Amino acid sequence: MAGKKQFDMDTALDAAMIQFWRAGYAGTSLDDLSRATGLNRSSIYSSLGDKDTLFLRCLDRYAARYGDKYDAALSRATTEPVEAVRAFFDVTLERIADPELPDGCLIAQTAMAIPVLSPGIAAHAREALGRQRSRLRAALKAGSLPGQVAEAFAEHVAAVNQSLAVMSRAGASPAQLLAVVGVTVDALSQALRTRDVPG
Amino acid sequence: MAGKKQFDMDTALDAAMIQFWRAGYAGTSLDDLSRATGLNRSSIYSSLGDKDTLFLRCLDRYAARYGDKYDAALSRATTEPVEAVRAFFDVTLERIADPELPDGCLIAQTAMAIPVLSPGIAAHAREALGRQRSRLRAALKAGSLPGQVAEAFAEHVAAVNQSLAVMSRAGASPAQLLAVVGVTVDALSQALRTRDVPG
DNA sequence: CACATCTTGAACTGTTTAGTTCAAGATAGG
């Protein structure tokens, strides 16, 4: 059983990512990673790097995979900001609804652990959150909202999106999550409806 | 140095609570608890119980302390729902602004860890979250919002409140947090303004 | 065929953890 790689790198990285996603950085041991990937400890070490390196690779992988989906959802923000934000939340809601994937959000979970993580990993998590906010800010500013309102909504949507992670970890129902995002979507819709009508 | 208790139980419990709050259940060892409380391992064991018991006591303590503040904030929801919700968020924002206290929220943090916690502790965390939602539901239903809108806002406010915990752990600024709650407060205000004006 | 490449299981070190027990010492109250 040798001479060529015996495993698929993408499959192994996905398995590791899901393990970290489920149990967090501190809650995942090398044994857990070995079990999850089906790889030997030595193979993980030589093929995927040490625990920190592997975790950062998984964070990047996660950010890229779902970041692309968020980008796609927000691409029509200029002309249809409400639908764009709805689609943005749908990316999260669909991920939560997928029984193959753990609940929550790897980045939100890592952010929550920042005070007890190594500086390098904490910085990585902060950057990922920052990119998410920038994405939203840019998309909403490109729409027809006044600058300050767009800023506030960007922060708000990012925060609500994170709260979905917390709620789903605690077993919230799809109806509960829909209620949460519904208020935000309605508020945005309202803000757009009244944008040219000074009170 | 004996014959009478050498430490103040409330002080010790507070210290343990803050330690769990900062580092989470799994991230806190008996040594950490010993350091935080200034008590010997044996003293913790004989006076505060084992790790699980102590954690549950800290959860209850936290829920009671801040639950009371949330109750007080929501007490005027019947006549001034917007101000009540604003005051509700202020309880969280003031806690976050207090440099003596860790960022985030012990209950939100525990909820995030539910998939890797023991069933007993997970149930306790879920109950605490449920009480929070019930509180909000009751307060908003007592106001002048239609039932379904009140339900949705209750879920939404609870979720946004949790997101403040995530954001503050990641180092969000007060301005960012204010923007997040501002959108929610404005949305509630708007919902009340249009409650008798069918579109 | 031979070699380079890869996988694997096992081992070892050293640290940390939870949980528990015990004996010695100090003190307040009767």
Place this chain on the structure above:
DNA sequence: CCTATCTTGAACTAAACAGTTCAAGATGTG
């Protein structure tokens, strides 16, 4: 003064963990 109560430091078991190394075996390629 004396005793019940409390504190303390230390020790111990047993388990889990990260990190690393190594030798043995399998296999594809030249």
